[in-house]
Each structure stands twice: as structure tokens, then as C-alpha cells.
Amino acid sequence: MDWKNIGNQPGQAMVGRVKSWLQNPAGRLPVSCTVRAVEDDFADIFSSWKFASKALRFGAGCAINLEKYRSIPFGGIGQITFVLDEAHPEYAELEQFLSLNPAFNKDIVFRVIEVDDSMETIDEELPGIEDSWEQVAWKLNRGEHIAVDLSKLRPRGTTNKHGLVASGPVSFASIYIAIARFIWEPSLTRLCAVYSRINEVLRRGGTYRNGAITLFVDYQHPEAKEYLEMPRYRIEWAKRALVVDAGLHESDILPLVMKSMAEGDLFLAKKRFDDTGNRLYSQVCMEIFLKSTDTCTLHHINLGELEIEQIPQAFEDGMKFLCQLHRHSNVDSLGVYLPASESKQVGLGVLGLANFLAIYGISYKSFMYAFEAFLDFLHSAGANSEPALVELLQDLTETIAPHEVATRAVLASLQGYMRAAKVAKAYGMERAFTIAPTATSSFNYRDAQGYVTTPNIAPPIARSVLRDSQEFGLLEADYHPDCETAAEVGFDVYFRLACCFQRAMNLTGLAHAISFDVWDQQPINEGFILRWLKSPLWTTYYRTATLGLDAVDKSRILCATNGECESCAN
Amino acid sequence: MLGNPVFYQQQINRKRTWKPVCGVKTSITPGAEITVGRCLALRVLELDVQAWVDAVRHTPELPLVPEAVRCLELASEEENNHDVVLSMAAQRFSDLISEQDQQTAYQLQTLWREHPDHPIVKAGVLESSVFFVLLPILRLLSGSATLRVIANDISTDESRHAAQNRQMAIDLGYSWSPSLDKLRRDTVAWMVEGLDVPSHHLGNPQPWLQSSDTLLERMEAPLLQDTRRPSYIAFFEQANSGLPIYS
Numbered sequence: 001m002d003w004k005n006i007g008n009q010p011g012q013a014m015v016g017r018v019k020s021w022l023q024n025p026a027g028r029l030p031v032s033c034t035v036r037a038v039e040d041d042f043a044d045i046f047s048s049w050k051f052a053s054k055a056l057r058f059g060a061g062c063a064i065n066l067e068k069y070r071s072i073p074f075g076g077i078g079q080i081t082f083v084l085d086e087a088h089p090e091y092a093e094l095e096q097f098l099s100l101n102p103a104f105n106k107d108i109v110f111r112v113i114e115v116d117d118s119m120e121t122i123d124e125e126l127p128g129i130e131d132s133w134e135q136v137a138w139k140l141n142r143g144e145h146i147a148v149d150l151s152k153l154r155p156r157g158t159t160n161k162h163g164l165v166a167s168g169p170v171s172f173a174s175i176y177i178a179i180a181r182f183i184w185e186p187s188l189t190r191l192c193a194v195y196s197r198i199n200e201v202l203r204r205g206g207t208y209r210n211g212a213i214t215l216f217v218d219y220q221h222p223e224a225k226e227y228l229e230m231p232r233y234r235i236e237w238a239k240r241a242l243v244v245d246a247g248l249h250e251s252d253i254l255p256l257v258m259k260s261m262a263e264g265d266l267f268l269a270k271k272r273f274d275d276t277g278n279r280l281y282s283q284v285c286m287e288i289f290l291k292s293t294d295t296c297t298l299h300h301i302n303l304g305e306l307e308i309e310q311i312p313q314a315f316e317d318g319m320k321f322l323c324q325l326h327r328h329s330n331v332d333s334l335g336v337y338l339p340a341s342e343s344k345q346v347g348l349g350v351l352g353l354a355n356f357l358a359i360y361g362i363s364y365k366s367f368m369y370a371f372e373a374f375l376d377f378l379h380s381a382g383a384n385s386e387p388a389l390v391e392l393l394q395d396l397t398e399t400i401a402p403h404e405v406a407t408r409a410v411l412a413s414l415q416g417y418m419r420a421a422k423v424a425k426a427y428g429m430e431r432a433f434t435i436a437p438t439a440t441s442s443f444n445y446r447d448a449q450g451y452v453t454t455p456n457i458a459p460p461i462a463r464s465v466l467r468d469s470q471e472f473g474l475l476e477a478d479y480h481p482d483c484e485t486a487a488e489v490g491f492d493v494y495f496r497l498a499c500c501f502q503r504a505m506n507l508t509g510l511a512h513a514i515s516f517d518v519w520d521q522q523p524i525n526e527g528f529i530l531r532w533l534k535s536p537l538w539t540t541y542y543r544t545a546t547l548g549l550d551a552v553d554k555s556r557i558l559c560a561t562n563g564e565c566e567s568c569a570n
Numbered sequence: 571m572l573g574n575p576v577f578y579q580q581q582i583n584r585k586r587t588w589k590p591v592c593g594v595k596t597s598i599t600p601g602a603e604i605t606v607g608r609c610l611a612l613r614v615l616e617l618d619v620q621a622w623v624d625a626v627r628h629t630p631e632l633p634l635v636p637e638a639v640r641c642l643e644l645a646s647e648e649e650n651n652h653d654v655v656l657s658m659a660a661q662r663f664s665d666l667i668s669e670q671d672q673q674t675a676y677q678l679q680t681l682w683r684e685h686p687d688h689p690i691v692k693a694g695v696l697e698s699s700v701f702f703v704l705l706p707i708l709r710l711l712s713g714s715a716t717l718r719v720i721a722n723d724i725s726t727d728e729s730r731h732a733a734q735n736r737q738m739a740i741d742l743g744y745s746w747s748p749s750l751d752k753l754r755r756d757t758v759a760w761m762v763e764g765l766d767v768p769s770h771h772l773g774n775p776q777p778w779l780q781s782s783d784t785l786l787e788r789m790e791a792p793l794l795q796d797t798r799r800p801s802y803i804a805f806f807e808q809a810n811s812g813l814p815i816y817s
Contacts, residue, residue, distance in 0.1 A: 061806075200809075212806040232810040236594065239806070262817035263589075265810070284806075439804060462800045469804035470596060470715035470812075476799065520816050542805055545816055548586040549800035551729040552722055554706045554781075557698050557789040559733040559740075560577035 003324035011314035013300040013351055013438075013445045013453070017059070018325060030329050031295035033061040033283040034337060040068045045191065046137045049179075050130040051293075051336060052195055056202045056211030061284030064195055065216040065292070067243060071186045071223065076143025080136065080180050082173055085151040090169050094150070097170050101177055129172065136176055140183040148176055156204070171201040188223035189230045196238040203237070203471070210440075210471060213238040214284040216269065219248055219257065228256045228266065241267040241282065249530055262524040264543035272538065274430065286539035287434045287515040288347050294338040297326045297346050298436055301416070304352025304359070304447030304454070304480070308405070308412045315348070315416030316423055322346045323427040345431035347512055348420060351438040351445065352453035354460055358482035359448060362406045364459060364489040364497065370406035371500035374414065378507070389507060390418050414504055421508035433505040434512035435498070437541065443467060443477055452477040457501055458517065459489045461546050486546035491521040495535075502536040513538035519546045571635045572741040578637035581730045585644060586816065588723045590655035592716060593812015595662050599713030601773065604764030606712050607666030609704045611675035612761060613656035618682060619696055619731075620649035622689035626738070634741065641734045648727040655720050662716065678757050685753060688744040694735035695746050699754050699786040701728055703778045704761065706797045711767060715803075716812045722801055723814055736789065751786065758782040772796070 004022055007014040014022075021030035034055050038048045048064060055062035084094050132148070139146045154160065156168025178197040182190040192215050199213045215235075217227050219242050227240065240260070248254060260266035269282035272289050280289035288296040299322040301314050326346045332339040357367055378384070383392045393415050400407050417433065424432035435456050442455040454460045460479045467475040486494070498514050505511035518540050522528055532540060598606055626632070627642040660667060685692060705728060708714075708721040739745065746754075758779055767773025772793070781791035805813055 210807060232813075236809040236811055239810075259817075263815045264805075264813055439802075461802055464799045465802045466799045467804055468715060468718055468801040469807035470593075470809070471807040472804070473713070474710070474718075474801075524817070543816070545800075545814065548584060548726055550798075551584070551586070551726040552709070552797055552800050553729065554702045554725070554797040555791045555794040557702070557732050557736060557785065558729070559737040559789065560574050 003321055006317050006321040007299065007325075009314075009317060011302050011306040011310060012318055012321065013302040013441060015298050015300070015441045016444065018297075018299065021329075025330070028058040028060075029295070029331055029334070030297060030325060031060065031331055031337070032298050033063065033285070033288065033290075033296045035063040035065065035281045035283050035290045035292055035294060037065040037067070037279070037281055037292035038069060040070050040072075042074070042138075042141065045069070046134040049133050049194060049198060052213060053130045053198050053202060054334070054336060056199055056213070059210050061212040061214070063214045063216060063241075063281060063283045065243075065281045066188065066191065067216065067218040067221065069188060069191060069221075071188060074141045074183050074186055076141055077184055078140035078143045079145045080140065080176060081145070081147045082169075082176070083147050083149040083151065084169055088151060088169065089155040094170050094173060097173065133175065133179055137179050137183060140180055148173075165204075167201050167204040171204055175201055187226070188217065188221070189226050189234065192227065192230065192235050192238060192240075196235045199237040212284050214241050214267065214286075215239070216241045216243055216282065218243045218271075219251060219253055224253055225256060228253070228260050232265065239267065239284075240265060241269055241286065243269050243271050243282075244533075245271050246533055249526065249533055254526070254529065258524045258526075258529065261518065261540065261543065267542070268532075268540040270533075270538050282513070282539060285437050285515045286513065286541050287349075287436050288345075288512045289431065289538070290345070291338060291343075293336065294343045294345070295329075295331050297322060297329060298349065298434070299325070299347070300349045300351045300436070300438060300441065302352050302445050302447075302453055303350050304355030304451075305445070306356065306448070308360070308408050311409075311412035312415040312419050315420040318348050319346075319420035319423040319432065322348050322432075323424060323429065327427070344429055345512070346424070346429060347434040347436060348424075348432055349434045349436045349438065349456065351442045351456055352447055353457040354454035354483045355447035355449075355451060355480045356409070357484070358480040360405050360409065361482070362409060364484050365493050366406045367409065368493050368497040368500060370404075371410045371413075371504075372496065374407065374410045375500060375503050375507075384507065386418065386421065386508070389414075393418065414507070417504055417508050421510050424508075424510055429510060431512050432510040433508060435501055435505075435514040437515045439467075443475060447480060449480065451480040454479055454483060456515070457497060458494065459484050459486045461486050461544065462549055486519055486544070487521075487549075491519045491546075494519070495522075495531075498537060499535050502538070506536060515539060515541040517541050517544040519544050521546055572633045573635040573638045573738070575635045575637045577737060578635060578641050578734065581641050581734045582637065582644065584730050586726045588651075588726060589815040589817075590651055590658060590723070591812060591815055592655060592658035592662055592720065594716060594809045596714040596716050598663070598666065599711055599767055599770075601766040601768070602707075602711045602713065603666055604671075605707060605762055606663070606714075606717070607668065608671050608675070608761045608764075609707055610656060610660045610663060611667050611671045612678070612700070612704065612757070613653060613660055614675055614679050615682060615696060615700075616649050616653040616656060618679060619693050620646050620653075622693040623649065623735075625689045626693075634738065638734070638738060638741070641730070642738075645727070645731050645734070648731070652724050652727070655723065659717060659720050663714075674760065678753075678760070681753055682757075685750055687747050687750045688739070688742070690735055690742060691739045691744045691746050692750065694732070694739045695750055695754050695786065697728060697735055698732035698789070699782045700757055700761075702732055702785050702791070703758060703782050703794075706772075706794055707762070707765075707778065709801075710772060710796060711765070711770060715808045718801065719803070719808075719812050719814050746786075754782065754786065755779070
């Protein structure tokens with residue numbers, strides 16, 4: 001079978017960008033994400049803006065790691081002036097916008113930026129605009145006065161011949177302003193604001209509007225406190241993450257970290273290195289660990305569509321597909337990302353676990369207990385490496401009774417991981433397994449009984465939900481009616497189950513990580529932080545609301561005299 | 571003492587803490603602009619509900635169980651939050667609220683204030699038959715993620731308020747008068763009269779008026795079944811300042 005067709009087989013769940021790339025290989029790359037570790041160096045900082053912009057323009061995620069950045073004053077305090085043709089429809093708006101930024105005096109036109117090309121390039125073609133950010137930053141840094149002519153930028157909302165929607169001069173002016181503010185008063189928070197502004201502007205126009213930026217700072221960074229205390233309005237379109245280690249628990253910054261996590265403003269990633277000591281960086285959604293400028297290619301197994309016995313083969317097939325995709329992704333073509341030959345990782349995940357468990361009548365709790373017991377048994381049997389594990393798992397297949405459904409499901413999953421690992425290793429992969437959020441792709445797949453699949457390994461927040469996006473509006477999803485919900489499962493079971501999946505991935509020697517949501521059922525306190533730090537989990541992700549969700553129901557009033565009220569039923 | 575303490579304790583247990591957040595200004599569904607503007611104009615009634623709840627709470631020798639009194643205390647604090655967050659939204663979307671509509675909202679406020687029915691009845695009717703339709707309009711029809719989050723947040727309180735206020739009125743032996751019923755209907759009718767979103771099955775005034783009627787009469791609104799789905803927020807597709815805070 002042609003490798004491209006494997007991804008369409010039952011139990012395989014291609015991500016949207018891979019589907020569209022297979023249909024149109026000349027379109028955007030099939031990679032979901034990239035990472036850039038920024039050096040404490042002007043040139044690297046300035047070029048990282050273009051790097052981020054390029055990823056965002058293709059609707060991909062971009063993690064920016066700022067651990068090395070230190071706020072060293074720049075050389076000069078140049079001025080920037082904007083020029084716009086008076087006939088441009090946004091002239092008055094720009095004038096008003098700049099009046100709110102008194103550092104910019106529109107009446108004084110300094111000399112035009114001397115690189116003629118840059119004047120030409122502040123036009124419809126975005127790469128030219130990206131270049132001009134770097135040029136402007138260098139000139140401001142040298143204390144020069146610059147005029148940026150935005151006249152060639154089309155008015156906001158107009159569409160060009162390629163179908164791209166313009167963001168308009170006012171939007172782009174705000175990027176130059178963010179850059180100028182950073183140059184004038186360098187700080188970590190002002191640098192963060194530049195990335196946020198770039199994402200904000202780019203998502204207003206263009207073809208794809210789902211690019212994402214996550215910024216990473218070490219918890220011991222001298223400006224970590226300011227980073228955590230930065231108000232949301234200063235960083236509207238970038239997420240914040242903190243790189244931590246075991247020392248976090250004793251750190252003075254811990255209370256602030258817990259507050260930010262509790263309010264949904266902070267993700268955590270444990271500091272990580274590969275076997276040879278190379279630093280690995282967590283990406284936007286936290287679950288993939290990459291070298292700087294590497295990209296991630298994702299694919300998922302739709303557990304909800306599979307019989308237990310089909311799981312091992314589905315994993316093996318999924319990994320074959322993914323490794324071939326990685327080989328053919330043509331990621332080298334842009335010249336900015338790590339070439340496939342050096343990018344020795346892919347990310348095979350799962351979705352629809354809640355559907356699978358519902359169809360088989362297995363509770364999350366019993367699945368988690370069976371998983372824990374199985375992993376503990378393997379550990380006690382000394383089966384911690386591939387050949388011994390494969391042999392032992394094969395022996396166990398014959399000892400598990402048909403009615404032990406949860407145990408059979410766990411065994412099938414482990415066999416799946418081992419078979420897929422063999423494939424990944426044959427392709428030279430160093431990391432290959434993950435549990436990604438699948439918050440978008442899960443909506444596009446169905447389980448064996450026709451219900452929408454649930455994201456990754458998590459139970460859904462409710463059996464029927466609305467996906468709520470400012471970009472794409474409301475999207476309805478009806479999950480399997482027998483699915484357990486997060487409120488029913490409970491956070492402790494979910495935490496332990498996530499640990500099981502991480503341990504299972506670790507057994508292959510090819511583990512990335514899990515985007516681990518911390519539900520609102522779990523208070524963010526020192527006890528939880530310590531538990532997480534000691535656990536095999538690498539990350540914390542979004543603060544998911546799982547409780548009291550029935551309050552949005554406005555179709556009935558549950559007072560004591562209403563027949564549907566729980567207190568009457570009790 | 572009047573009231574079922576189990577019921578009122580359940581309402582207390584359902585309380586969920588949230589902080590007022592208001593994201594960026596967004597576009598509004600074409601045809602819903604007037605109605606959304608009027609929903610926001612009616613925010614002025616939130617503090618009246620608070621005043622009525624406080625009036626009941628401070629009634630000498632109030633014959634309600636302590637759990638009911640605690641519900642009133644919580645409701646009073648929460649109404650303040652509603653006023654804060656809706657005022658933020660009204661400021662953000664100020665262009666949707668015409669001067670005339672704001673004046674009309676104030677006139678309606680005066681009518682509600684001056685109405686002679688018992689304060690707990692007025693609070694119960696307003697919560698269960700006006701705000702219960704106002705919030706889903708913001709959530710399902712506004713087209714704004716900013717307003718949807720605000721509607722979700724207020725809803726976490728409003729469902730309890732509607733239930734407990736209606737129940738307290740029953741426990742205390744009060745009911746609404748025909749004139750309050752008329753004021754309720756007039757308020758909702760004014761709010762939704764400009765609604766015109768043909769692409770949505772709730773995009774016209776009738777289902778909202780009917781739902782307000784049935785919520786008052788039978789405490790249910792079958793036409794609002796769609797509101798049962800909770801929201802799963804695509805948090806990378808929304809500005810940070812508009813994301814909910816539950817802590």
C-alpha cells in the first residue's frame with residue numbers, strides 16, 4: 001500500500017494540515033510546530049521575529065524560548081516616524097492611533113530608511129515586511145531616525161489576487177511601535193510584547209488564522225517575576241510558559257507561579273536534555289520536545305474506532321505513515337528549519353480514548369488501575385527494555401481471560417507502543433510518542449458508533465459541547481452517550497492515567513511528553529506542584545473548567561419544586 | 571423556619587468563583603447588533619437585583635432557614651460582579667448601545683424599581699425570565715467570544731440565583747402579579763424586537779419571548795435546549811484578556 005493511503009485507514013487520524021498537504025504538496029508544510037531558542041544576541045533576537053512570523057503565516061505554532069535573554073541596554077535611542085499617503089483610507093485612523101503613542105511625532109518626518117529595498121518591500125508581500133522589522137530594529141539600535149512608509153500596504157480587510165486579507169497599515173504600525181519600545185527600554189516583558197503583537201496582527205489577515213505562540217522563560221531568570229506579573233492586555237496573543245526543575249518547589253517565585261497557573265495564564269515544562277546532553281525545548285502545546293529550529297510532525301491513532309485486537313497493528317501502521325511523512329515533508333525547502341536528516345523525531349499520539357472505553361464499558365478508573373498494575377508488574381519482572389518487554393507481553397497475551405477487558409486493552413496499547421517503536425527506530429527516530437491536545441483534530445473524527453471522538457486520553461468536559469473560538473465561531477460536538485465526563489472521572493484518576501501513558505511511552509525509549517491539562521477540580525497548591533514535579537509528567541498545560549458546567553443550561557430552572565431538581569429526587 | 575435546607579445548601583455547594591474578565595472588542599453577528607446592545611443596556615438592572623436581595627436579607631425576623639440567608643449573602647456579592655463585568659462589556663461595545671436604548675433601559679429600570687411586588691418576587695422573575703434569556707442571546711447569537719465568556723461566567727451564578735429566588739418566593743408565600751408579568755414581557759419584547767438573524771433558528775424574537783413565558787410559568791424553556799452544551803474554549807484562538815479565570 002502506498003504510504004499516503006495508510007493515513008486514511010480506519011483507526012488512523014491525520015491532522016488537518018497533513019491532509020491538506022497530501023492533497024496539495026505545494027501548499028503549506030505538514031509540520032504543526034517549531035521552536036526557536038533565542039540567543040542573548042541582538043541579531044538572533046531580531047531574526048527570531050521573522051522566524052515566528054513565518055511559522056504563524058502558515059497557521060503553525062511557534063515556541064520562543066527566551067531563557068538566555070538578558071536585558072542589556074541597546075546602543076542608541078533612534079526615532080521612528082510613519083509615512084502614509086493622505087489618500088490612504090486608513091490615514092486618519094493611523095493619525096489617531098499614533099496620537100495615542102506620544103513618543104512618535106508624526107509632524108517630524110525624519111529621513112526615509114536608507115535601504116531602498118525595504119521601502120519597496122513594505123508592500124503586499126509579507127517577507128519584505130518581516131525583513132523591515134529587523135532593519136528598523138538595527139537602525140533604532142544605532143540611534144538613527146527612521147521613517148517607515150506604509151503607503152503601499154492595502155487597507156485592512158481588502159483581499160489581494162492570492163485571496164489574502166490585508167491587516168492594514170495601522171496593524172503593522174503597531175508591530176514597529178512594539179519593536180521601538182523594546183529597543184528604547186529593553187526588557188523581557190517588552191520583548192514578549194513584540195511576539196504577541198506579531199501574532200495579533202498576522203492572524204487578522206492571511207489565509208490561516210490559527211497560528212499560535214508560546215513563550216518560555218526559566219523560573220530562575222532575573223526577570224521571571226515581571227514575566228509572570230505581566231498583565232494579560234500586554235501580551236494578548238502569546239501564551240506564557242515557565243521552564244522548571246525540582247528546585248521550583250523551594251523557589252521564592254513559587255506563590256506567583258501557582259497564582260498564574262490557577263488563573264490559566266501559565267504552562268510549565270520540566271527542563272529536558274537528550275541522551276547526549278543536547279537541550280530539548282518544549283513546543284507551543286508542550287507535548288513535543290525539540291531541538292531549536294526543529295519542527296514537529298504529528299499523527300494520531302483513533303482509539304474510538306478500533307477493536308481491542310486492532311490496536312497494535314494501528315499503532316504500527318500509524319508510525320509507518322508518520323515516518324514516511326517525516327521523510328517526505330520537504331521541511332528543508334524553506335532553509336530555516338532543521339532538515340529532516342537531523343530532525344530525528346515524530347509525534348504519534350492518540351485520541352478518542354473516552355469513546356473506546358465507553359464502547360467497551362470500561363471505566364476510566366478500572367482502565368487506570370489495570371494500566372498501573374500492568375506497568376508495575378513489568379517493572380517488577382525487570383522488563384524495562386524492548387526485547388524483554390516484547391517477549392513478556394506476548395507471553396501475557398495468552399494468560400489474560402477474555403472477560404478482563406480493561407487488562408486486554410492495556411496489553412494491546414503496550415503492544416502497540418512496542419510495535420510502533422520498532423518501526424520508529426528503524427527510521428532512526430530518537431523520539432516518537434506523544435499525547436497531544438488534539439483539540440481541533442478530534443472534532444473531525446468519529447468513533448465506531450458514529451460519535452465525535454474525544455480529545456486525546458482525556459474524558460470530555462460534557463457529553464455534548466460547543467467548541468468556542470473567536471476565529472471560527474461555535475462548533476457542536478456530541479460524544480458517545482456512555483462517555484464518562486471529567487467531573488465523573490475525577491482529577492486524581494486522570495493524573496494517574498496520564499502518568500501511566502507517559503511510563504508506557506518511556507518504555508519505548510522514544511517518549512516526547514503529554515500536554516497535561518490541570519482541571520479546576522485540582523487546587524494549585526504546593527502539594528500538587530510537588531506531586532507533579534515527582535511524577536513522570538513533563539508538562540502542565542491549560543487550566544480546564546470541568547465543574548459546574550450545567551450552569552449554562554437555560555432550558556430549565558432547578559428549584560426545589562421543579563420535578564427535575566436533584567434535592568427533590570434525593 | 572421556612573425552606574428546605576438541603577436545597578439551599580446545594581445551591582451554596584454549586585457556587586463557583588470567577589473573576590470578571592472582558593476581552594477585546596469583536597465583530598457582532600449581523601442582525602443581532604441592536605439586541606446585543608439592548609442586552610448590555612439592561613445591565614443597569616443587576617444592581618437592582620442586588621438591592622432587592624439585600625432588602626430581603628435584612629428583613630427583621632426573616633423566617634427562612636440559615637442556608638437560604640447564606641444564599642442571599644452570596645447572591646448580593648455576585649450581583650456586584652455581574653454589574654462590573656457587564657459594565658466592562660458595555661464600555662468595550664459602547665457603539666452598540668444607542669443613547670435612546672440606554673434611556674429606555676433606565677426607564678424600564680424605574681418601572682422595575684417602582685413595582686410594588688415583593689423584592690424576592692421581582693428578583694426571581696427578573697433572573698429567571700429576563701436574564702435567563704438575555705444570557706443565551708449573548709452566548710449563542712452575539713458572535714463574540716468576548717461576550718460568550720462573560721455570559722458563561724454570569725451563568726454560573728445566575729442558574730443558582732433564578733432557582734433560589736423563585737424557591738424563596740414560594741417558601742415565603744409570594745407570587746408575581748399580572749402587572750409584573752406584563753413588565754417582564756415588555757422588557758424582553760423590547761430587548762429582542764430588533765433581532766434578525768435568519769441563518770439561526772433562534773435568530774428572531776419569537777423563541778425568546780416564548781421561552782421567557784414558559785420559564786416564568788413552568789420553569790422550563792424547551793426551545794433553549796441548545797444552551798445545555800457547555801463551552802470548550804479554543805484558548806489559542808482568543809485574546810488572553812478574554813479567557814475566563816476560575817480561582
